[in-house]
Every structure is written in C-alpha cells, then in structure tokens.
Amino acid sequence: SNSLLKWRWALLPPCGWMPPSASAAAMGKRVAVVLAGCGVFDGSEIHEASAALVHLSRGGAEVKIFAPNIEQRDVVNHLKGSPADEKRNVLVESARLARGNIQDLAELKVSEFDAVIFPGGFGVAKNLCSWAVDGKNCTVNEHVNSTLRAFHSAKKPIGLCCISPVLAAKVFPGCEVTVGQDKNVDGRFPDAETASAITELGCKHICKDVSESHVDKANKIVTTCAFMCKAPLHEIFDGIGTMVKEVLKLA
Ligand SMILES: *[C@@H]1O[C@H](CO)[C@@H](O)[C@H](O)[C@H]1NC(C)=O
Numbered sequence: 568s569n570s571l572l573k574w575r576w577a578l579l580p581p582c583g584w585m586p587p588s589a590s591a592a593a594m595g596k597r598v599a600v601v602l603a604g605c606g607v608f609d610g611s612e613i614h615e616a617s618a619a620l621v622h623l624s625r626g627g628a629e630v631k632i633f634a635p636n637i638e639q640r641d642v643v644n645h646l647k648g649s650p651a652d653e654k655r656n657v658l659v660e661s662a663r664l665a666r667g668n669i670q671d672l673a674e675l676k677v678s679e680f681d682a683v684i685f686p687g688g689f690g691v692a693k694n695l696c697s698w699a700v701d702g703k704n705c706t707v708n709e710h711v712n713s714t715l716r717a718f719h720s721a722k723k724p725i726g727l728c729c730i731s732p733v734l735a736a737k738v739f740p741g742c743e744v745t746v747g748q749d750k751n752v753d754g755r756f757p758d759a760e761t762a763s764a765i766t767e768l769g770c771k772h773i774c775k776d777v778s779e780s781h782v783d784k785a786n787k788i789v790t791t792c793a794f795m796c797k798a799p800l801h802e803i804f805d806g807i808g809t810m811v812k813e814v815l816k817l818a
C-alpha cells in the first residue's frame with residue numbers, strides 16, 4: 568500500500584548519503600565519476616561503475632557523479648539482448664546508479680576535482696562517443712571531450728576502464744592505454760582488435776591482464792581492461808581497484 572511505501576522510504580538514507588570514512592575528512596581526494604546510462608548494452612556497465620565507487624569509497628575519496636543530459640543512442644532490452652522501441656535519457660538512467668545524486672556533465676567544474684574516472688560499458692561507445700558504429704572515426708560528445716581536455720591540461724589524472732580508454736585514444740593522440748591484450752589470448756580477449764584501432768589512432772597500446780592497470784605517467788592516464796577480458800567478476804573488481812588506486816596516487 569501507499570503508506571507502507573512511505574514507511575519504507577523513511578528508513579532509507581537521503582540520496583547521496585555516504586557512510587563516514589575515517590580518512591575522508593582529512594585527506595579525501597575529490598573525484599568526478601562520469602556515467603553513460605545504466606546497463607551494459609546501452610549504458611554504463613553496472614558492476615564496473617559500482618566497483619569504481621566501492622574502491623573510491625575505500626580510498627577515502629569524495630565522489631560526485633555526472634552524466635551528459637542527452638538521449639541514448641538506443642535502448643536495449645537486456646533480457647532479450649535486442650533493441651527496444653523506446654527512448655531514454657543518459658542523465659536520467661545514470662541517476663539510477665547514482666542513487667539520484669547526479670549532475671549534468673555540462674556543469675562539471677574541473678577546479679572542484681582532483682581526478683575523473685570513466686567506467687565502461689557500451690554506453691561509452693554509443694552515448695559518450697560513436698565508437699560502436701564509427702570505430703576509430705568516431706565523434707566524441709562535446710562535454711566529454713571538454714571534460715577530458717580540462718583535466719588533462721590541469722595535469723589531473725584520468726582513470727578509464729573497459730572500452731572507455733578509446734575516449735583517451737581519440738582525444739589525446741599519442742597517449743598510452745590498455746584495453747587488455749592485442750590478441751585473443753586463450754579466448755579471453757574477444758575484442759582484441761580494439762587494440763589495433765587504438766594503435767591506428769597514433770596511440771600506444773600496452774598489453775595488460777585483467778588484474779593490472781597501465782599508467783601513462785606523462786599524460787596521467789590510468790587504464791584497465793575490466794570486462795574487455797572474459798574473467799570472473801571478482802578479478803574485474805580487483806583490476807578496477809588497481810586503476811582507482813593509481814588514480815588516487817596521482818591526484
Ligand atoms: C574510417 O574512415 C576511413 C576513411 O574515410 C574508412 O576507410 C574506414 O572504413 C572508416 N572506418 C570505420 C571503422 O568506419
């Protein structure tokens with residue numbers, strides 16, 4: 568009933584409530600997390616977004632979440648794995664992952680943050696840029712581009728996982744990133760050709776396993792392959808942990 572719903576709602580902490588963390592008050596790094604929707608096939612990969620947030624919380628970071636206020640390229644029925652005939656907004660869908668506490672990416676002020684992190688998922692390749700259809704010829708959303716460029720020129724670290732490193736490859740030609748292996752080693756890297764597309768953009772692809780991340784020290788870009796590798800969920804979680812740790816170290 569309606570009153571039961573209200574009663575349960577009253578027990579929930581307010582949106583954006585975060586448990587106090589011992590180290591946060593003293594030395595919390597301020598980190599912006601940029602989402603691309605909610606769900607692997609048309610938005611942010613939920614486990615990757617959550618992994619990044621858990622590791623940021625453990626690292627004592629102060630997190631704010633952003634997404635562009637644009638329509639999704641498409642909507643996928645995740646049960647059937649087929650397109651759904653509906654329209655959804657990237658900011659509204661990302662708000663699910665942010666427990667409602669989210670802002671339009673257009674409002675992000677780089678001066679208020681020490682670092683930025685982009686979890687992966689097809690939404691990155693569909694909504695934040697057009698990699699899913701255009702490959703290396705893709706366009707990048709203007710607010711995503713300006714956010715990346717602003718953090719880069721302020722010499723603040725940028726963390727990316729899964730397919731998100733293509734954003735850095737497109738915006739910063741010559742940078743070093745990893746999306747895992749450049750060959751389908753043991754059948755664990757079915758999207759290995761992404762590495763050659765990155766090389767064709769004039770970037771250096773560094774082969775890494777799921778448990779590792781690569782740090783491009785000159786550009787302060789930290790990348791890890793996450794779900795680009797067919798690995799157990801806890802290995803992906805731990806790999807994202809190494810990325811978050813390196814980002815916080817550089818911040
Ligand atoms: C990118 O553009 C080039 C030149 O127009 C074209 O030959 C190539 O097929 C395009 N690649 C993709 C992945 O669309």
Ligand SMILES: *[C@@H]1O[C@H](CO)[C@@H](O)[C@H](O)[C@H]1NC(C)=O
Binds near residue numbers: 706737
């Ligand atoms: C990013 O923005 C800059 C400056 O407006 C522009 O020159 C560049 O082509 C853009 N890059 C991409 C990948 O859209």
